[in-house]
Each structure stands twice: as C-alpha cells, then as structure tokens.
Amino acid sequence: MKYLPALVLVLAFCGVADAADQPLPIPVAVISDPAPDPAHPPYSAQLLVPSTGEGMNALFYLAGGAGPHPSMLLLHGLPGNEQNLDLAQAVRRAGWNVLTMHYRGSWASPGIFSIGNVLQDVDAAVAFLRRPDIAGKYAIDTKRLVLAGHSMGGFAAAAHARSDADLLGVILIDAWNVGALGVELNKASAADRAAIAAKEFNDFGNSLHGATPTSVADEVMAHRAEWNFLSWATGLTKHPLLVIGASGAGGEGDGNSELAEAVARAGGKVTSVTMPTDHSFQDRRIALAAQTVTWLQNLPAK
Numbered sequence: 001m002k003y004l005p006a007l008v009l010v011l012a013f014c015g016v017a018d019a020a021d022q023p024l025p026i027p028v029a030v031i032s033d034p035a036p037d038p039a040h041p042p043y044s045a046q047l048l049v050p051s052t053g054e055g056m057n058a059l060f061y062l063a064g065g066a067g068p069h070p071s072m073l074l075l076h077g078l079p080g081n082e083q084n085l086d087l088a089q090a091v092r093r094a095g096w097n098v099l100t101m102h103y104r105g106s107w108a109s110p111g112i113f114s115i116g117n118v119l120q121d122v123d124a125a126v127a128f129l130r131r132p133d134i135a136g137k138y139a140i141d142t143k144r145l146v147l148a149g150h151s152m153g154g155f156a157a158a159a160h161a162r163s164d165a166d167l168l169g170v171i172l173i174d175a176w177n178v179g180a181l182g183v184e185l186n187k188a189s190a191a192d193r194a195a196i197a198a199k200e201f202n203d204f205g206n207s208l209h210g211a212t213p214t215s216v217a218d219e220v221m222a223h224r225a226e227w228n229f230l231s232w233a234t235g236l237t238k239h240p241l242l243v244i245g246a247s248g249a250g251g252e253g254d255g256n257s258e259l260a261e262a263v264a265r266a267g268g269k270v271t272s273v274t275m276p277t278d279h280s281f282q283d284r285r286i287a288l289a290a291q292t293v294t295w296l297q298n299l300p301a302k
Contacts, residue, residue, distance in 0.1 A: 067139025077151025112210035162235030182224025237268035
C-alpha cells in the first residue's frame with residue numbers, strides 16, 4: 001500500500017476509539033496513475049442495468065490487472081448533477097471496479113422517477129452485480145462488494161444495506177435523511193410546503209421524467225416515518241460503515257454524525273468524518289477520495 005503524506009482530516013472511529021486529529025496520508029491511487037498492465041488494461045463498459053423491465057443507463061469503470069476485482073456501486077443524488085466520477089476513477093486506480101448508473105426516469109434512463117423507484121433500482125443493481133454471468137464477464141469478486149452513495153444515493157445505499165448482510169461495506173457521502181425533511185414538510189403550511197419544495201427540488205431541469213418538486217415533496221412527506229434513517233441504526237451494524245458528512249453550505253453533516261453515533265451505539269463499526277465543505281465537496285475532492293480509498297484499502301478480507 002503506497003501513500004503520499006500531506007492531508008489532515010478529523011476521524012471519529014465510533015465504537016472503536018475517540019475522535020482525534022490524525023494525519024491521513026493520500027493514497028497514491030488518488031493522484032497517480034497505476035503501472036500499465038498490457039494484458040489486462042483498465043476499460044469502461046457502457047451497459048444497461050435491468051430494473052422492473054427497464055434498462056438503466058450505466059457506465060462500468062473496470063480496473064486493470066487480472067481479476068476478479070472488488071467492486072463498488074456508486075449512487076448519485078437528486079437529480080444527479082454531481083456524479084462523483086472523479087471519485088469513481090480514484091477508486092478504480094486503487095484496483096476496484098466501479099459501477100455508476102442513472103435511476104429509472106433520470107438522465108434519459110427509461111421509466112418514471114420517484115424515490116421509491118430509486119430504492120427498487122438499487123436493489124436491482126446489487127443483484128445485477130452478483131449474477132454469475134455478469135460477475136464472470138466483468139471480473140467481479142462478488143464476495144467483496146461495497147455500496148456507496150452521495151446525498152439521496154447515500155439514503156438509498158443505507159436503505160438497501162439494512163437487509164443485505166453480504167456487503168463488504170457501505171459508504172455514505174453526506175447522505176440525505178429523507179424522512180427528516182418529510183417531518184418538516186408535514187408540519188409546514190401549504191404555502192411554506194410549496195416554498196420548501198421549490199427550494200429543495202428546484203434543479204430538476206430536464207433530468208428527471210415524471211417527477212415535479214410537488215410530487216417528490218408529497219412522496220417524501222408520505223413516507224416520513226419509514227424513511228428517517230436514524231431508525232435504521234440496528235440494520236446498519238451488519239458491515240463496516242464509512243460516513244462522510246459536510247458541515248458547509250447545504251451539508252448534512254449534523255444528521256450524518258447523528259446516524260454514525262446511533263449505529264455505533266447499536267454495536268456497529270463506524271468511521272465518521274465531517275469535512276468543512278459544501279454538500280458537493282467542491283473544495284474537498286482530493287480529501288474525499290483519500291478518505292474513501294484509505295477506508296477501502298483497510299477493509300478486511302471476506
């Protein structure tokens with residue numbers, strides 16, 4: 001494992017050790033290309049991931065070197081303008097396959113978009129990665145699958161992980177607590193609710209099909225109880241968990257720290273990090289990749 005020194009982050013190993021300022025070296029994979037392997041070069045595969053009869057648009061970043069490789073499913077947020085593809089490339093340089101995709105009804109994937117459909121889509125994508133024919137074709141080590149997601153993708157990753165004990169680990173990147181917003185919407189007046197919906201979901205543009213700010217707000221409010229991820233703590237103790245929150249503009253840092261603490265109290269193994277940046281980590285891209293790759297490289301064999 002090769003590293004370059006220079007990065008300092010605040011790490012909290014919940015349930016393992018107290019939070020402390022510690023230097024976090026930058027893995028070489030974050031900032032340097034790997035040595036070429038002419039026999040097994042890295043490549044990308046465009047494919048369709050099936051979900052309830054529709055094919056979701058996907059791009060699979062496939063690692064160089066002889067496989068099978070550990071693999072990550074990386075989920076984007078709402079609507080998905082920030083896809084974290086630089087993170088996908090860093091993880092691939094570290095020897096992992098990384099599957100990225102667009103949910104049904106998003107970014108020209110066929111179907112209707114809804115958060116409920118996103119949860120189905122994530123289940124379908126994990127099942128896809130475990131199919132023997134897909135694992136063989138793309139050199140996937142199905143015993144070493146990690147589920148990662150940003151914002152709404154973090155919410156969806158946590159939702160799936162509750163009932164999937166076979167994952168190697170889970171990464172939540174400033175995950176959105178959908179249920180908490182649902183509670184806020186339910187308490188608001190009709191006028192305030194419309195204003196919140198317009199503010200929170202005003203960036204749809206042409207990226208989503210069949211959804212409006214009002215339809216998503218109504219869905220969030222209707223599912224406010226079962227979609228509050230703080231109630232999922234016990235289900236998230238099945239595997240190592242990395243929680244990376246953001247304390248700046250639009251960040252979900254407080255809620256992410258609260259979730260990490262709840263999982264630790266329930267007996268889970270959690271690494272919790274809060275970065276002083278915005279929800280998209282726009283000035284902490286290297287830090288985000290360094291934290292992610294370091295955590296992946298320290299996962300136990302399975």
